[in-house]
Amino acid sequence: MNKTELNGLLERQQAAFKKSPPDVRYRLDNLKKLSDIVDNNKDRLINAVYKDFGIRSKEETLFLEIFPLQDEIRHAMKNLRSWAKRRYVQGAWFLLPSSAYYQYQGLGSVGIMGAWNYQVLLTLSPLVDAIAAGNHAILKPSEMAPASAEVIKEIINSNFAEEYIHCVTGDAELAKDFSSLPFDHLFFTGSTKIGKLIMAAAAPNLTPVTLELGGKSPAIIHNSYSTALAARRIMAGKLFNCGQTCVAPDYVIMPQALNDDFEQEVKKIVKKFYPDISENEQYSRIINSDHFKRLNSLLKDAEEKGARIVELSDNSIDKPQFMTPKLVFNVNAEMELMQEEIFGPILPVLNLETPEEAVDYVNDNAKPLALYYFDDNTKRINWLLKNTLSGGVTINDSIYHLAQHNLPFGGVGASGMGHYHGYDGFKTFSKKRAVMHQKRFAASDFLHPPFTDFKRKLITVMGKLTKV
Template sequence: MDGQVSPKAEIADPAARIASLLATQKAAWAADVTPSHAIRDDRLARLDRMVDAWQERFAVAISEDFGNRPAVVTTLTDIVPVRAAIRHARKQLKRWMRSRRVSLAWTGKPASAVILRQPLGVVGIVAPWNYPLNLMLSPLVGALAAGNRAMLKPSELTPAFSEVLAKAIAETFSEDEVVVVTGGPEVATAFTSAPFDHLIFTGSTAVGRKVAEAAAKNLTPVTLELGGKSPAILDASVQFDKAVPRLVWGKLLNSGQTCVAPDYALVPRERIADFVAALKEEVARQYPGLPANADYTSIISPRHFSRLTRLVEEARDRGAEVVELAGSHDGERRVFSPVALIGASDETAVMSEEIFGPILPIVPYDTLDEAIAYINQRDRPLALYWFGEDKAAKERVLTGTIAGGVTINDTILHLAQDDLPFGGVGASGYGAYHGEAGFLALSKEKPVLKQSAISGVKFLYPPYGRMAQWMLKLLGRFG
């Protein structure tokens, strides 16, 4: 683990470089197809020590990439969840690895059967820029726990972080265990086109489609986490003094640049004015003095800042009421202060695209059935949030909608639980990871049947006579 850059990293052709690294890892996997518990635990322990030792450098690099991102935000959303996932995996690893006996129908007895959990081989992980450490290393925890090797591709929008991550990984793992591949779109295309044994991609729905197409050419199974428009339903029974602080926290964490951030709020029509007033009060309490507040994260790039501006202006031009919730915008520092939109048309981009910023459209509704129908007429979201006190209404929402995950009377927190699978459904993705779900996603559950010394199958061997006919009748009746 000398941390030196391999000659392979200097290969100019991205596809050739990636193919070379992949071949190295596949050869290492073939030499130890099913690593022991001790080997897997050691890899997880090294990963934990790495995150602990490098966490300050990670936070500084991520803040540099954003322009400003508080170290508290990075610690809360990147460092703490990854270390918790590692501890959880190490605690549960022996149980996850254990083969499982399964029962057989009487026609199969006295044979026995088990299911073995084995690693797939080499896993490719493509992470986005918004939570660059968490969304890279959380899947890696599952990959290492399952006994796989891994190749990591961070976003080109976080070059400072990518450089630090590459150094940290190189000092922690040999190249045939875990390796980082950096670069722009050309590298990303070559990476997702490589014949991995499994590919995990987190990003936009549009790019996710391209990734799925590229992986399909190699029949590479893919886990896609794609975000989407996650609704927050404010029930008629809601208490704003409880709900609004939690909604504002989840919406404005990382300035809304969160795949599971509430994308729009469904609010009873007669309570919209009170809701907007509560939003203004809470934003001022959590982020006083905007746009100068140092606790507020900058928008990742000038292009994304301009996009958010266009979303608001288009909605305004088409008749939406624009409510500035706090302060003004600072384009030079890429500080986009929170905005609410009332009455934005469904045809506007802000109502048809994932916002990924501190803009909250408010959609009025008159009945709960109307709110549920509004959600179900759209692509299935990655997350859904419900706020209220009415248990019957809560159950109607839970049973009447489909979403990747749900938090009741709060936001985002389902994502932080390692025993809850994290993943989308429909346009928000497919497959899941976290905890045992991640372990299983990156394992092959291999069924094994062991035949007994005594077996009745021989009575079905040809030539077929009366005994075979009798056995078939018996199987047809009782099999």
């Protein structure tokens, strides 16, 4: 599909929206339809994701993509009527007897650009929010995971009218054209580098954007916390999808005295999680050869600059895009793996002795998409929350804050802008429209020109009444 055809598709969707914006009943019906489509094609989606990666744990796709997506649809359907209600607010006293309220309305036709690492969830989850808010939508799954992109395209386009919801697939050139369309809102999930290009492409049309990006999400361990428990929960979050998760712990900060215990615990955990790892179909592969080479380049750079790399399982296996988990000690800020998001099964350990040093290090770098802190002391936890800024936080675990439907998910600064999931996703794809309803008799009528002496006195009195 070329840019002219994309423009035509968008114009048809926008025209259909203007003719008949989706009401709540229509939205609920189509959320149910989407849920049924996903359920009926669950195996096709799982197998397509497996094909994209070469090997990708089918259990992970079910647990981390299909299940959260279906639960998000359930949550939206349960709450949509409440979210969409007109909300009355207290009016300004000097505008009495008027009433004031707001209501959420769909924006029009929105664009959604998915991401390859969790193609099903990151393409269809924003669609749930867009449908709930009353929009039409055009989807563009990532071309880096073509098998799942094509299945999503087929199941969407065969079940929804083109002028309501449609999916297009193509290469980076199509993605470029897609991001430059005059959507009523554009939603992108991907890297910070590409996010900048998306924002630049949307700017000439003044298209509002939501950018769900990434970054280096730290896991900070206090020396009083159980090293074994912290290691298990960090590695669980780290090794889902072989580290190719936007909120995976990117590096660990902890006192040097914990190094030996942490290393031994992590070795035991990896062996327990993934026995016979080279033949284990629950351990995913790296998405492609370019990404695989990039990860090896990060390791080589770190080793040349003095890092100690610890293999956590048998590294003698030579298979396409197969990378074993690794710890990296003796890291410093000059190493490339401490400067860019890793997105793989490599976990650097940065030794800092106090929570204050850890917070200073985090604050001196780009704001992360997620932050993980392991500590049972409430006072220290609250201090850390007060003195850091990140997209989201999980205390004493990793990644699971994103599964909380009643919490917003989104980055800050270089890790993104805007939120989605649940009510926050509904708001992202809506216009919160302000309405004031004036009565036949209104006090404000006395303030129309000309401004007589009486009206000047009235304005003076009003000024005194409004002063704090």
